[in-house]
Amino acid sequence: MGIQYTVLIDGHCPVCTGWAAFINKRDSSNRFLVVAQETAEGEEVLSNRPAKMSELDSVFLIDESGKWYAQSTAVIHILLGLGFPYNFGAIIWLIPSPMRNFAYDLYARNRKRDPSNS
Numbered sequence: 210m211g212i213q214y215t216v217l218i219d220g221h222c223p224v225c226t227g228w229a230a231f232i233n234k235r236d237s238s239n240r241f242l243v244v245a246q247e248t249a250e251g252e253e254v255l256s257n258r259p260a261k262m263s264e265l266d267s268v269f270l271i272d273e274s275g276k277w278y279a280q281s282t283a284v285i286h287i288l289l290g291l292g293f294p295y296n297f298g299a300i301i302w303l304i305p306s307p308m309r310n311f312a313y314d315l316y317a318r319n320r321k322r323d324p325s326n327s
Contacts, residue, residue, distance in 0.1 A: 212242045216268065217254060218245060220248065220251070221244070225268065228268065239289065266317060267280045268283050282310075
């Protein structure tokens with residue numbers, strides 16, 4: 210099977226790089242290409258993102274058909290792509306997207322906070 214999904218992460222975020230390691234460790238079919246947004250490759254891919262996503266600070270997923278997903282929807286599609294047992298995490302799909310994305314944004318705003326300033 211080959212690469213079917215491109216995942217764009219914030220390479221300066223420890224949580225995001227941990228998420229990338231989680232994906233890479235469990236991607237036994239080599240379906241995901243994880244790219245840091247700050248790299249030349251990441252910036253090139255990001256330059257093609259849909260206008261409606263241009264202001265998002267998010268993980269992005271691009272599927273094999275070129276469709277873009279962001280925020281919690283990207284996470285759900287990643288979990289589905291990883292297969293069993295991770296696809297069970299996609300149950301969060303039952304939560305309406307405005308609520309999922311509110312929680313995602315709340316977490317994302319605090320993910321880079323320096324713990325020594327708390």
